[in-house]
Amino acid sequence: MDKLILIDGNNIIYRAFFAMPPLTNAAGQQTNAVYGFTTMLLRLIEEHKPTHMIVAFDAGKTTFRHEGYQDYKGGRQKTPPELSEQFPLLKELLRGLGVPQFELETYEADDIIGTVSRQADEAGRSVMIVSGDKDMLQLASAHTTIALVRKGVTEIELYGPEQIREKYGLTPEQITDLKGLMGDASDNIPGVPGVGEKTALKLLHEFGSVEGVLEGVESLKGKMKERIETHAEDARMSKKLATIYREVPLAHTWEEMAFPGLNPDTAGPALAKLEFRSLLERLNLSGSSAGGEEAAERPPAPELEIVITDEAKLPEVAAALPDVQALHVETYGENPHRAEVIGLALSTSGRHYYVPFELLKQEAAAPLLEWLGDPGIRKTGYDLHRADLALHWKGIAFAGAYHDTQLAAYLLDPTEANQSLSDLVAKYGLPRLAPDEEVLGKGAKYRLPELAKLGAHVAGKSAALLGVAAKQERELADTSMSGLFHDLEMPLSRILADMEKQGIVASTGDLRELGKEFESQIAGLAEKIYAIAGTEFNLNSTKQLGEILFVKLGLPVVKKTKTGYSTDAEVLEKLAPYHEIVQLILQYRTIAKLQSTYIEGLLKEISPEDGKVHTYYRQTIAATGRLSSQFPNLQNIPIRLEEGRKIRKMFVPSEPGWSILAADYSQIELRVLAHISDDERLKEAFVLDMDIHTKTASDVFGVPAEAVDSNMRRSAKAVNFGIVYGISDYGLSQNLGITRKEAAQFIDQYFGIFQGVRRYMDEIVLEARKAGYVTTLLGRRRYLPDINASNFNLRSFAERTAMNTPIQGTAADIIKLAMVEMDRELAGRGLKSRMLLQVHDELVFEVPPDELEQMKSLVPEVMEGALKLSVPLKAEVSYGSNWYEAK
């Protein structure tokens, strides 16, 4: 079956240029656009296996379109030289790869593509057109699909006539009418001023075409009618400009477009010349030019033996359970507590079974349910934490997670965003797995395909798991993270799921009541503010607020943002002395935040079934190894201001008579710093259990501790924070409201005293430069690719990260250890107390009265003993009838 791919060369290289970070070869020539183009090209070849292919380029400076309209593509920025230099490179590379390229004087790439696609269409051949330009949609037909490139060049959306109808309610031909009405700023096509996509679509749905709209203009009214009448000619011309010319006099034959596959003899040298080593490797061409005949692509997807399970086949699945090596649970929905379970797939070495979720209710599925819930059976999967939660709320127990490929991928590189299973499969050069988006769509476009296709996709995932897991185990061992993975993160993931399922009660009634109080305060404040401003406006709009403060009231502009005046709290504090309205706005902000995020937001998350909030701890987000919390975030419940702190009264035990018990590490990050820097002074402070900020002040200012006043302590505290964050004089000056010079002096003084800390800061940066990454005490890694950047900002950022990550990350390691140990203790001692929340340096429990005494000593003991450092760890415990009281 013939398949032709037509690539809009100019468009794609342009997109690639702006999407890719700068990349230069040894000679200093920029190659980023060619690289981006090539990765996309190779992906197209792998995924769509074309038999014929061409890349079309614009030729010449003026085209026939300019004859009718001088300004066509006027106002467009000149092509930057860094990009134009890359065209010859790309063309040479394409020759090496064996991809035909077409161009023709006075015609644009669009027109060439339009013409070739028409010819192919007429011959009944299957065509795919690749471009970032929506204009191309007009070429879609029964045989022709448009692949719209999105997000730089990394994603592709496929459009046939059906998809165009779904999205716009238009036929492909009507795309030209759409452009005729709305215009296109990037091509300087005017359209009708004031008519955007929305209006244009409405008009077309009613009148069908530009001509139809012009004829029917009488039936319109007001401004719209006027606009269209005055710009009728613009509309006609715009449509013409947007119409792709499909009669270009091309002499090329079908045979000239043939693409028999990459030619390894010439592709290797061409890629090598551009220094695209990663691509050479991906194509297995890195050896000599003769890298093997068929090695030009990733291993072809083996034909999987997939069984779509129906009721009758459940016994066969049951019989296969002992041979299962991996499973994938397909869910739908962001919040796993509310997610749908679509189905699951089980992989043995030979067969892959897809089991639709409904089948799990059948009696014959009992062995499968038992298998899922058996903690003794080791399971390999992807995001098993999510699977566990989703299944739990459907009444199905899950246990035995052994290797979670998502979690392993996170440990191997916690900052890599693209860690979908499909990405991992690609990373390891395994047979391709379609991204979910391609099969299921996303957002509003999410649709389950027919059973066979769905089953094949989900089974494809489970089939991919074993290969990925094997590679990861190897890599974890090579990077000394196997222990971190199997003894800490994997066990923790089950504990987190338990905490989340347990949830914490949030008192709906009390929240509503507090909400009413806030509401009347908000109304009162708003009224006063409007009265002073002399007008009502949207107080939540920084834009409108800026207008009032800086234009109407003429207050001085302290700081600007990208988009206008800054009105954040720091700015408002400075403005407060100038005008009484400012203080009111600050109060309004405070209460409005509490109301929207913590009253209304929290109420929305309370489950009507059990009156609890079930947060979702994410173990694979924070680059330092910390957890994050979502739906709702229970790691940022107010505490600093009393008004907000009251929110904590709403969090209560789930059983009468029980208590909330909270324990937090005291100065864990500075204690960690004392340990890893081995600074004598800092260690001494903790060994003697002194107030660290007072001690710092006394040392830095050279006065006895008794002589440290509150101001000195405040400064020392800011320095201590700064040290942990990777200090800079600027940051400290901002924080303390002093000059940069003073801050620099201050830091110097600090380092003079705490020389071990200085040595650590210097060494960790050197180490990062050398190794390219930093680690925590437990060996958790973070790569810092910018540590050697020539850009000052990027490099400075990386340096501060190098200083901070081992500290923050080790603290995260420690509390994770404490959680695993705590879980073990609770189970071992048969306690009924439950661990509910983690807030970075704090653990929150609910505790029955008869366990209170025991827990008061056990929890801090476990936390303090989680990891042995050269300074003691300290945890402080408190309890009460709610989270507020546990202070």
Place this chain on the structure above:
DNA sequence: CTGGTCACG
């Protein structure tokens, strides 16, 4: 869908 703002450690 991004930016501004603000809640937490």
Place this chain on the structure above:
DNA sequence: ACGTACGTGACCAGA
């Protein structure tokens, strides 16, 4: 000279 403190998530406005 460069222009920032480290790590998160939720809400709102306004394209």
